[in-house]
Amino acid sequence: MPKPMTPATFYVANTIRHQNILRETVGWFAQWAAPGMQPRYIMDGATEKIFPTEEEALQAARACLFDALNSRKRSSWKAEREFMGGNELSRLCGEIGIGPADFALIFGSRHDRVLDMFSGSREPPFSVWWALELFKTPSLLDKAKKIAREHTRDPRDEENHDVG
Structure with a gap:
């Protein structure tokens, strides 16, 4: 071999x-x-x-x-997938208790973009369909928030810990 x-x-x-x-x-x-x-x-x-x-x-x-x-991409995902609208996103997040700040943290997006998703002017990630369904289980939502916090660095935290 x-x-x-x-x-x-x-x-x-x-x-x-x-x-x-x-x-x-x-x-x-x-x-x-x-x-x-x-x-x-x-x-x-x-x-x-x-x-x-x-x-x-x-x-x-x-x-x-x-x-x-010479291979080509075989399909167009956007042509085959349904993206969640702002009203549906707002309704599901409200049922689960996820606000824009938690949504931004969990999905790794900026707050202004999340507000655009909630208003319907920006498509949310396709993964929102299955993730929100899973987050109806409180322990999974808590775990998602914990994992997101472990892998997110907030520059404002560093500003508050200046060494003088």
Whole structure:
């Protein structure tokens, strides 16, 4: 089995000799990568595919690289997802007891943007649909607030602790 490599700095379409214990060539691995990617091998299930000739391996590596470079995003998420309106957001947050400040903390957004979400002039994150449903369980809401506080730095806290 070939050794893993560091990320590629150039485009890679490569072959690697596969030898038996007598060091005889018994096939070829096909390797490919684009700059910044760790080189990958063409797989046959869970193992690297072994090609009978170096030419076949090289052709397969080139084809994989070509396909990867020419792939396109297959769908548009906004076209498929429903975003919550401001009235619905306000109603659900009111039922749970989440105000704009808590919403901003939990979802990592600025207060002015949250107010825009509540007014309907900005789309809230799609995750609001499932998160607000989970936050109907008080312990999960408390846990979300705790985690958000642990990973949020408020510059105003630092202003109040100046060393003189």
